[in-house]
Amino acid sequence: MDYENKLVLAPMVRIGTLPFRLLAAQYGADITYGEEIIDHKMVKLLTQYGAIITFEVGVINYVLVECKRGRNEYLGSVDFVEKGTNNVVFRTCDQERNQVVFQMGTSDAVRALTAAKIVCKDVAAVDINMGCPKSFSVSGGMGAALLSKPELIHDILTTLKRNLNVPVTCKIRLLKSPQDTVELARRIEKTGVAALAVHGRKVADRPRDPAKWSEIADIVAALSIPVIANGDVFEYDDFQRIKIATGASSVMVARGALWNASIFSPEGRLHWEDVKKEYVRKSILWDNDIKSTKHTLKDIIMHYSCLELPEGKAVNKSETLADLAKLYGEEKYYHFVNENRVLLKSIYFDQRCHQNHLLVKFTTYCKHLFIQGGFLVANY
Numbered sequence: 001m002d003y004e005n006k007l008v009l010a011p012m013v014r015i016g017t018l019p020f021r022l023l024a025a026q027y028g029a030d031i032t033y034g035e036e037i038i039d040h041k042m043v044k045l046l047t048q049y050g051a052i053i054t055f056e057v058g059v060i061n062y063v064l065v066e067c068k069r070g071r072n073e074y075l076g077s078v079d080f081v082e083k084g085t086n087n088v089v090f091r092t093c094d095q096e097r098n099q100v101v102f103q104m105g106t107s108d109a110v111r112a113l114t115a116a117k118i119v120c121k122d123v124a125a126v127d128i129n130m131g132c133p134k135s136f137s138v139s140g141g142m143g144a145a146l147l148s149k150p151e152l153i154h155d156i157l158t159t160l161k162r163n164l165n166v167p168v169t170c171k172i173r174l175l176k177s178p179q180d181t182v183e184l185a186r187r188i189e190k191t192g193v194a195a196l197a198v199h200g201r202k203v204a205d206r207p208r209d210p211a212k213w214s215e216i217a218d219i220v221a222a223l224s225i226p227v228i229a230n231g232d233v234f235e236y237d238d239f240q241r242i243k244i245a246t247g248a249s250s251v252m253v254a255r256g257a258l259w260n261a262s263i264f265s266p267e268g269r270l271h272w273e274d275v276k277k278e279y280v281r282k283s284i285l286w287d288n289d290i291k292s293t294k295h296t297l298k299d300i301i302m303h304y305s306c307l308e309l310p311e312g313k314a315v316n317k318s319e320t321l322a323d324l325a326k327l328y329g330e331e332k333y334y335h336f337v338n339e340n341r342v343l344l345k346s347i348y349f350d351q352r353c354h355q356n357h358l359l360v361k362f363t364t365y366c367k368h369l370f371i372q373g374g375f376l377v378a379n380y
């Protein structure tokens with residue numbers, strides 16, 4: 001993975017699922033971070049039987065339950081599914097294999113490595129979130145809590161770096177003084193990370209406080225690894241502005257992309273209503289989780305309009321992707337995608353039963369063009 005001159009979609013909880021990442025990539029994002037996933041979601045210690053590894057802690061026998069990786073033949077995706085609940089914790093696909101970053105929340109090197117090993121063959125890089133100020137993260141010793149524990153940072157990053165074959169990075173916030181941030185960044189660089197993303201705000205700062213690009217510049221000047229600058233990029237021209245102001249190798253954008261993912265397009269932004277519709281179609285195509293789809297739509301609507309208006313209320317009331325398809329006039333598309341999924345899956349399985357590998361390969365290829373390409377379906 002190359003971190004020079006890249007436009008990067010920032011990690012965003014409940015937003016950065018597969019459809020949103022592909023949307024950003026379609027408009028020009030080079031690297032797309034997934035939403036933060038807590039390592040506990042990938043690996044669990046349970047006091048029950050029937051799992052992969054058992055070991056003793058004190059007098060109790062624990063089992064390590066890992067998320068199961070599988071190809072979803074319906075969608076053409078790779079799913080990591082929580083055992084027991086069958087909830088999809090992380091969904092990706094071959095199309096984004098070389099640009100998707102798996103971001104993780106962790107407070108423990110061994111657990112982080114166990115979780116990262118489950119996904120590392122399907123992603124371009126693994127990143128550790130060291131900036132989240134939310135109490136859920138900090139109280140669990142994750143996110144911004146790590147910023148005051150350089151030994152633990154070192155432990156986590158070196159453990160991942162030594163044992164994974166993909167680049168390892170982390171994303172930090174600014175510390176109280178520029179000197180402290182630079183010192184921490186230097187320690188992080190020594191762990192061998194491939195790049196460092198810096199959100200130019202301090203832990204106590206609010207999103208409305210201006211990002212401190214000059215303090216990102218101090219870090220860039222002190223390091224030789226690529227720095228990814230993040231904070232207050234709202235227009236395409238801001239990519240260049242922040243690069244010049246900080247000297248950073250690459251630029252990461254969160255809210256600017258959430259509100260209009262076509263921010264990455266050098267040809268200029270599309271109308272947000274069109275981008276939103278494209279997001280709905282991609283959510284249908286990849287059978288995105290309804291809660292996350294609604295959450296993303298509500299964030300977009302709140303920015304441009306108001307949730308109390310009819311569209312916002314209708315999104316709130318929607319219970320399924322079919323409801324959203326109806327709301328956005330995408331019913332034909334919804335039925336087309338779902339009917340053809342069933343058809344392609346049945347051909348695929350039929351042929352697999354006959355063990356005709358060439359036919360299976362051909363059908364998989366057609367399916368790839370047909371379903372994953374999205375454009376064929378989207379133009380329907």
Ligand SMILES: Cc1cc2nc3c(=O)[nH]c(=O)nc-3n(C[C@H](O)[C@H](O)[C@H](O)COP(=O)(O)O)c2cc1C
Nearest residue numbers: 010011012013035036129199231232233253254255
């Ligand atoms: C809705 C939302 C969710 C976020 N979730 C994450 C996350 O999962 N991991 C993370 O490191 N930062 C997360 N952030 C922080 C952003 O990645 C980014 O650092 C911050 O918003 C500053 O960038 P911006 O000024 O371009 O918005 C989130 C931000 C937003 C707005």
